[in-house]
Amino acid sequence: MPVSPPTASTNRSVLSVSDLNREVKSLLENNIPLLWVGGEISNFSTPSSGHWYFTLKDARAQVRCAMFRGRNRSLRFRPGNGLDVLIRARVSLYEGRGEYQLIVEHMEEAGIGALMRQLEQLKARLLAEGLFDPARKQKLPMLPRNIGIVTSPTGAAVRDMVQILGRRYPAAAIELWPVQVQGQGAAEQIAAAIDTAGRLRRHDLLIVGRGGGSLEDLWPFNEEVVARALAACPIPTISAVGHETDTTIADLVADVRAPTPSAAAEIASAGAIELAQTLAALKHRLQRAALLLIRHLQQEVRLARSHIRHPREQLQNRAQRLDHLELRLRSAGQYTIQRDRQRLDSALRAFAHCHPERSLRAGQTQLDEAGKALQRAVDGLLQQRGERLGHTAQLLHNLSPLAVLQRGYGIVRDNSGRIVKCSKSLEAGQRVHTRLWEGGFTALVEQTSE
Template sequence: MQTIPPSQNAKRSVLSVSDLNREVKHLLESSVPLLWISGEISNFSVPSSGHWYFSLKDARAQVRCAMFRGRNRSVAFRPQNGREVLIRARVSLYEGRGEFQLIVEHMEEAGFGALMRQLEQLKAKLNAEGLFDASKKRPLPFLPTNIGIVTSPTGAAIRDMIHVLGRRHPSATIELWPVAVQGQGAAEQIAAAIEKAGRSGRHDLLIVGRGGGSLEDLWSFNEEIVARALAASPIPTISAVGHETDTTIADLAADLRAPTPSAAAEIASANAAEILQRLEQAQRRLQRAIDNQLKHLSQQVQLRRNRLRHPREQLLNQTQRLDHLEMRLTAASQQQIHKRKTQLTSAVRAFSHSQPARRLDESQKKLIQLQANLQRAMQLILQRSGDTLAHRAQMLQNISPLAVLQRGYAIVLDSDKRAVRDSADLRTDQQVQVRLARGSFSATVDAVSD
């Protein structure tokens, strides 16, 4: 083999290392456009210059990255090792060490972090527009007779709400507006259903929601189109999305947030037992008032009975008549109470079938009128009984022996306190007691005549 001397070789182009790195850098930057790349941050460092240096890696490879201070000031979060990020970068080469690297121009959180940042940005925007103002929240109807529900027809949420409403508010009409609650186009379906339900004019209340899930599963209820549809709804709305710990933009835009779909159904329904309980409380107050009146009347009768001082036979007769009047009065009162209770029970039963708030108002007014009528009837009975009692007392007073004494007569009593009716019962020198209308005195019989 023959060796060719160097002087005989063709002229060679020799590059320095610096030239080589510069050429490669120029080649990379001019031939590769801006790229979007996702990965996990590692080896993150911030020198005094304020620039960020880190590696972006996945399961099989990694690449060095640099983000200069002028660019990293716009990043809304602080990068940390292990955090998944999405970057927009250009390919380059660090000439000093000949290292391949990425020059990062934009960085954002990937996955959950990005969604949370997007959520907070939309929340701040809508809040600034006044979409969540408490002054715009409308009160819910007390007893809605037609309830619309916007949710999935196959989820557990609709079954739970139907069960609760059927138990607590069986007379209410429930209308389902079926929609997809997650996935592509779900937010548009939800917003369209809210608008159609509002235009239908059939509902007193609208419930919008779904069962629990991840942030991605609930994301349809964080969309701006759904929030604006809820805010523009002409009927009051309840948002019931996920579990108690989940809070979506729909919860903030609706008139009321319920922690769960079942809780939304409980809020929307007025338990008939609660209304019946209030009616029963009114009935108990009426019964106590009647009992107090009867007790007062009994006390008055007893007081008047104690004041009477009449012959025993007449007193027993009048006492018997008073007892009879008292029993009649008690029976009449019990009959009135039973009649009103029967009417009240019938009204409650009819109300449980009809339920509208208008019927409730009419029943309450009727109850007040019945109470007033019963009060007037009781007062009339008491007045008539008092008049009868006063008349009987006056009659007894008129036939009383004391009334006879007032006309100038006297009663002569022997030593045994028995009234002397015949002079033959007296003897000379006998001591007797003479009772006048006012006071009495003792006397001695001087003589006895027929």
């Protein structure tokens, strides 16, 4: 039987299907927060628009999902049917069919993705607690006498560390704390070994690590129990987990992170290598200083030996010196007598030279020669001055304007007495006065030319 449409007399509020779906969509989107959902992809489709549509299901239920082009471009893998994934999505409703669906904002593969999310959450929590703070980390000892190693006793990592420490730092004692480094219960064993080593205080340094592997293999070193054991350890610690590209939470909490177990052994023995290099340098400097001192002492010995003489040689030297002094004394006496005789002869000759008559004759000769020299000098000076005067007079005559006029030239002046040098300064009808060698005249300018 058909249903009659509602009349205006009824007070019921009636919604259309579109209005209903719109209200339900608003309720879903506004009241359910962004959430993570895991499941298997099925019915995966990619229309030409670039959007992805698929069904996410588990063993008992399924839900429709849509991931729009702006979101799926950032994915580093291509999803497909049968793939287990984790999605971060918001709940919505497709109004056209009245079906609720998930609008996917992020997708990652299950397993690794879940581990990474768990790892990031633990990192954020430990960072907030200050376990990664560099201020709380201890400084490594320069020369650790006893080194503890927490690792697997059968792996290649422990062999590499023991070999490197034995070669670079044989004086250090090495104690192994054998633990399981992957699989169920490995994190608890590692944390217990760190706690026990820290409580016993037998070691000056503790290395915790293992060789490379997958994320799942290295996962015990991302466990919170290991991180807190490292943070509470009173012994300085080095974390050496995996390869250089692997970074675990243990690396962030430990006092020092080594990229590999071998690098951890090199870091632990760096102080010994540095000390050995310093001692080698000091040894070289000491040997060089000792060699220089020995050479200096040898030179002093040779010098002192050269100054030492035999007593017989000294007596001979003294006797020879006495003979030499005797000869010098005799020579000095003869020299004194000879010198006195020479002085007497010189005095007699000087007396002869000082006779008045001889002095008068010498003075007269000098006076005559001086008079002649003076006369020659006066004559030469007069002649020189006369020649100079004549030359100067000739120069004055040559520079005189009258001499120029004598050669037929004239000096032209205007009415104001200025000398006319250029015809441009004259005008027709102007009077000019010309001075000649003898006399002058006045003229009237009729025409000028350049």
